Amino acid sequence: MIEMRGVTIRYGDTVAVDDVSLTLPTDKIYGLLGRNGSGKTSLLSALASYRRPSRGTVLVDGVEAFENPAIMRGTAFIRDTLDLNDSDRVRAALDVAGRLRPTWDAEYAHKLLDIFELDPRKRISALSRGQRSIVGVVLGLAARTPLTILDESYLGMDAVARTLFYRELLADYLAHPRTIIISTHLIEEVAELFERVVIMDRGRVLLHDETDALRGRGVTVTGPAEQVSAFATGHTVLGEQTLVGVRALTLDGRLDPDEIARGERAGLTFGPLGLQDLFVHLTSQRLEVSR
Amino acid sequence: MSVAATLLRLWQQMILWFAAILLVVQVGAVAAISLAGPVRFSFWLVVAGAAAKYWPLVAGILLVSLHLRTFVANGVTRHEFLRGLVLFAAGIALVFPAVVVVGHAVESVVLGLFDHRAASYPVFHFGEAAAEYLHLLPATVGFLTTGILISAGFYRFRPWIGVLLIAPGALPGLAGEGLIEVSDSGELIARLPYAIALTLTAVAVVLGAVATHRLLRDVAIKRSAT
Numbered sequence: 001m002i003e004m005r006g007v008t009i010r011y012g013d014t015v016a017v018d019d020v021s022l023t024l025p026t027d028k029i030y031g032l033l034g035r036n037g038s039g040k041t042s043l044l045s046a047l048a049s050y051r052r053p054s055r056g057t058v059l060v061d062g063v064e065a066f067e068n069p070a071i072m073r074g075t076a077f078i079r080d081t082l083d084l085n086d087s088d089r090v091r092a093a094l095d096v097a098g099r100l101r102p103t104w105d106a107e108y109a110h111k112l113l114d115i116f117e118l119d120p121r122k123r124i125s126a127l128s129r130g131q132r133s134i135v136g137v138v139l140g141l142a143a144r145t146p147l148t149i150l151d152e153s154y155l156g157m158d159a160v161a162r163t164l165f166y167r168e169l170l171a172d173y174l175a176h177p178r179t180i181i182i183s184t185h186l187i188e189e190v191a192e193l194f195e196r197v198v199i200m201d202r203g204r205v206l207l208h209d210e211t212d213a214l215r216g217r218g219v220t221v222t223g224p225a226e227q228v229s230a231f232a233t234g235h236t237v238l239g240e241q242t243l244v245g246v247r248a249l250t251l252d253g254r255l256d257p258d259e260i261a262r263g264e265r266a267g268l269t270f271g272p273l274g275l276q277d278l279f280v281h282l283t284s285q286r287l288e289v290s291r
Numbered sequence: 292m293s294v295a296a297t298l299l300r301l302w303q304q305m306i307l308w309f310a311a312i313l314l315v316v317q318v319g320a321v322a323a324i325s326l327a328g329p330v331r332f333s334f335w336l337v338v339a340g341a342a343a344k345y346w347p348l349v350a351g352i353l354l355v356s357l358h359l360r361t362f363v364a365n366g367v368t369r370h371e372f373l374r375g376l377v378l379f380a381a382g383i384a385l386v387f388p389a390v391v392v393v394g395h396a397v398e399s400v401v402l403g404l405f406d407h408r409a410a411s412y413p414v415f416h417f418g419e420a421a422a423e424y425l426h427l428l429p430a431t432v433g434f435l436t437t438g439i440l441i442s443a444g445f446y447r448f449r450p451w452i453g454v455l456l457i458a459p460g461a462l463p464g465l466a467g468e469g470l471i472e473v474s475d476s477g478e479l480i481a482r483l484p485y486a487i488a489l490t491l492t493a494v495a496v497v498l499g500a501v502a503t504h505r506l507l508r509d510v511a512i513k514r515s516a517t
Contacts, residue, residue, distance in 0.1 A: 045511070052509045052511070067368045067370060069368050079514065083360045083361055092301075100297060100362065143366075
C-alpha cells in the first residue's frame, strides 16, 4: 500500500501540492491526470523520493519512503526530461541501470530497443524528442520495479511508437504485475490502460476512483442533433461534439433503463462516459466562466 | 554493484585517456627538452603535480553534477551515493599523489641513466618518497573536497548563491595547497610545522565533507546537472 499523508510541496510562496492525502493499493495501473501546473510532477517527485515534501510523509507498506534504500531501489521514476547526461550513449545508460538496479532485466531492455528500433550506440544528445522518450520507457519498463512512475513518457513519440508503448506496458504488467502510475495529457488514448484514476487540480486531488466507476458516473448520447438536444433537457451536460447534424453529448449522472430505452427508440445510442469529458468538466471552471 | 564500483567503471575510460595524454606529453616534452641539454627541472612534477590538484578539482565538480541525478534515478539514495562518492574520491586522493611520486622516480632514474640530469634537477631519493607523497596528498584531498563542495552548492541553490559559496568552498583546496606543497623544483614545503599544517588541512576537509553532506542529504533531484 502506498500512502501519502498530508503531503504539501512549496516552491517559495507557490504551493504546488496542497495537503494531499492519498492511498494507492499496489499492483494496479493508475492514471494521474491534471492540467498543466496542477501539481502532478511535484506529487510524483515526492512519491519517488526525488523531493522531500515541505510537510507530510509518503509511506510504502507503512514505512517512510524518503531515503529508504529498499523503497528507492524498488521505485523507477521516469521524467519527461530523462535523468541522463546528454553525452551518455544509450547502452551506457542501460549498463548503469543494470549495475544499480537488482530487478533490471537486460534482455527485456534490448528486446524493447529492437521493438522501438532504437540504436543503443547513439548518444542521448543525438536522439530526437520521441527517441529520448523511448529510452525513458525502456528504462522504466525494464527496471521491473514494484513502483514504476512514468511522467508524460510519451512526449514526442509518433502514433506507432505510442501504440507499441501501450501494448508493451500492458503485456509486461500482465506478466509482471506491479504498481504503475502514468501521468498523461493524452487521456482517451491511454484510458483503456487505467484501472484507477487520480485527477489533480491546483495542487489538490479532485477525485480518485476506479476507472469503471468513473465511466459509470455519466453517459454519452449520440444521434441526430435535435433528438439528442431534446433528450438532454434537464441533464447536466459535461461535453459536447457536433458534426454534420450528428451530436454527441456527455451527460452527468446515471440514466434509468426506461430513459435509455426511450432514447434508443428515438434513434439515439448510448455509451460510457469519456474520461476526458469528465476531466475537462472537473478542471475547467475557468474555461466555463470565460465562455 | 556498489556506487563506488559503478563510478570507477564510468570513469575508467576518462582516467585512462587522461593518463595516456599525460604520458605522451611527458615523454614528448622531456625528449624535446633533453635535446637542448641536461634537464634542469622535473617536468613530471610541474605537469603531474599541477594535475594532482586541478584534475581532482574538476573531478569533484563533475562527480556531483553528472552523477547524483543519474544514480538517484537508478534507485540509489542520496546517502548511499555520498558514501560511494567518499570511497571513490578517497581512491583518487590516495592514488593520484602516488602516481606523481612514482612518475618522478621513473623520470629521475631514466634521465640519470642517460646522464641528462642537470645539477638543479630534483633527483628522486627513495628515502624521501613517503615525504613527497605526504606533501602532495593534502592538496589533492583539499581540491577534490573543494570541487565536490562547490558543485553541491550550485546543485542545491540558485546560481547566484552558488557563486557566493565558492569562497568558503575553496577553503579545503586553498588550505591543502597553501600550507603544504612540492615545488616545481622538487622542494618539499610546509609553511607551518607539518603536523599543524596537515591538521588545519584535515579540519578544512572534514568541514567541507560535513557541509557537502548537509547540502546533499535531502536535496531535490533537479532535471538538469546543476
